[in-house]
Amino acid sequence: MTKLQVQRRLLAASGFVELSMFQESVEELESLPPELRETPVVLAVWLEVYQGWQKWTEALAVATRLTAAEPDTPNWQVALAYATRRTRSILLAREILIEAGEKFPDCATIQFNLGCYAAQLGDLNEARLRIESAIQLDRQFETLANSDPDLAPLRNHSRGDCKK
Secondary structure (H helix, E strand, C coil): CCHHHHHHHHHHHHHHHHCCCHHHHHHHHHCCCHHHCCCHHHHHHHHHHHHHHCCHHHHHHHHHHHHHHCCCCHHHHHHHHHHHHHHCCHHHHHHHHHHHHHHCCCCHHHHHHHHHHHHHCCCHHHHHHHHHHHHHHCCHHHHHHCCCHHHHHHHHHHHCCCCC
């Protein structure tokens, strides 16, 4: 299989995910040569499939392999934490991101997710600080902060709607 054919299969698999056609994505990925199946570029598409399909155990396994293969890519740490939250607990996910935040202090996505976790755990001071940090690093998180359901406790508290 040529490099172009591989790229087309990966693009097709991603496209099927966008259409929620997960089985078709799997078929595209399984048609790749065995020697390519564990490469980070292919694993990244598998992660996309499993996240879209909400198959969190499988996403956790792939995110773990990606984190090991490319430890300097913060997105894999975020994916690992996200899948850990869905399969195990928010506390374990938070620990993953705290460690990742030490390694990648300028990653807005890590700061934002730590803010979400803090809000869900009731630590609204930490949540506010983490969200402010994420927004300072990347202004796009300001819009997301106004709509992310994980941050509802923080928004409600800011409006004075919290229950005492």
